[in-house]
Structure formats: structure tokens, C-alpha cells
Amino acid sequence: MTDQTTTIAQVKELIEKFRKKRGWTKEDPKDLALSLVLESAELLEHFQWLKGEDVEKNQRIKEAIGEEMSDVLWWLANLGQKLGIDMAEAFERKMAKNAVKYPEEIFHPNLTKEEKDRAYYKIKAATRGGHPLYTPEEEK
Ligand SMILES: [Mg+2]
Structure with a gap:
């Protein structure tokens, strides 16, 4: 196998x-x-x-x-x-959700770690009603 x-x-x-x-x-x-x-x-x-x-x-x-x-x-x-x-069907559905949740443009490999972290915390804040490491006022 x-x-x-x-x-x-x-x-x-x-x-x-x-x-x-x-x-x-x-x-x-x-x-x-x-x-x-x-x-x-x-x-x-x-x-x-x-x-x-x-x-x-x-x-x-x-x-x-x-x-x-x-x-x-x-x-x-x-x-x-x-x-x-x-499981394959469930995985396919979840991957489609992940693609929306983590867009390629936002998590592009050329971005800095800080930019990626900020995008990640912003998404977490949006989906969980806030995140301690994300403050909207810091948005440029
Ligand atoms: Mg064991």
C-alpha cells in the first residue's frame, strides 16, 4: 500500500x-x-x-x-x-472554505511575516468576534 x-x-x-x-x-x-x-x-x-x-x-x-x-x-x-x-467530500468542502478564509492574495509568500500575522489575526478577529493581537485602529 x-x-x-x-x-x-x-x-x-x-x-x-x-x-x-x-x-x-x-x-x-x-x-x-x-x-x-x-x-x-x-x-x-x-x-x-x-x-x-x-x-x-x-x-x-x-x-x-x-x-x-x-x-x-x-x-x-x-x-x-x-x-x-x-471524508474526501468533507475535506473538499472544508478546503473550499479555507480558500475563502485564507485568500492567496492576503497570504502571499512574498509578504512579510508581520503582514501575514496581521492578516491572520484580522481573520480570526472577524470570525471570532475579536482577537487580542488585532486592533482595527492599526489598519493603514
Ligand atoms: Mg498508538
Whole structure:
């Protein structure tokens, strides 16, 4: 299996077969969501006290991270299956929202970090009713 040749549907099917053979079919969606977060925390443990560049260079840690990412994928796909959510469709809809929320013109790579940060806080302020790092008076 590779990312290039495996679909989300195939991942869901593998998980479903694995679960059914073991009688793991009655989970509450709440428990699946909780397990997703727990596995995400296990993923984070591999970064604790290390710099990102140290992790990037260490094959053993990257293999362990891959295992935790697989656990996260397991619970995510399992939750999608349980709730009847088409993950690719949901992802496509969310990406369309992100494109509106984070316009390319505002987050252009040629902008300074300060300009990008300011645009980000402005958007956060607009969507959350304010942001401590954004003050409209500073707009030029
Ligand atoms: Mg794990």
C-alpha cells in the first residue's frame, strides 16, 4: 500500500474487515472521537523535548511516528465510517472554505511575516468576534 495507490475507501474497508472479525462493531462515536485524540497525544509524545529537525533526521522516531499516525488514521476513518461521513467530500468542502478564509492574495509568500500575522489575526478577529493581537485602529 502507498498513498499514491490507496483510497480512503480502501482504508475504511480494511478497518471495517479488521473490526468485524474481532466483533468491534458497537463503539459509541463519542469513544471513537476520544480515541482519536488519545492517539494524537501519543503522536505528540515522540516530539516531546526534541526539536523538529532532530525528529526529521531520526529514522527510528519517524517509524514510531508513522505507527501513531496510523492509529490516528484508524480512529479518524473509523469515525467517518460510523457517522457515514464521506471524508474526501468533507475535506473538499472544508478546503473550499479555507480558500475563502485564507485568500492567496492576503497570504502571499512574498509578504512579510508581520503582514501575514496581521492578516491572520484580522481573520480570526472577524470570525471570532475579536482577537487580542488585532486592533482595527492599526489598519493603514
Ligand atoms: Mg498508538
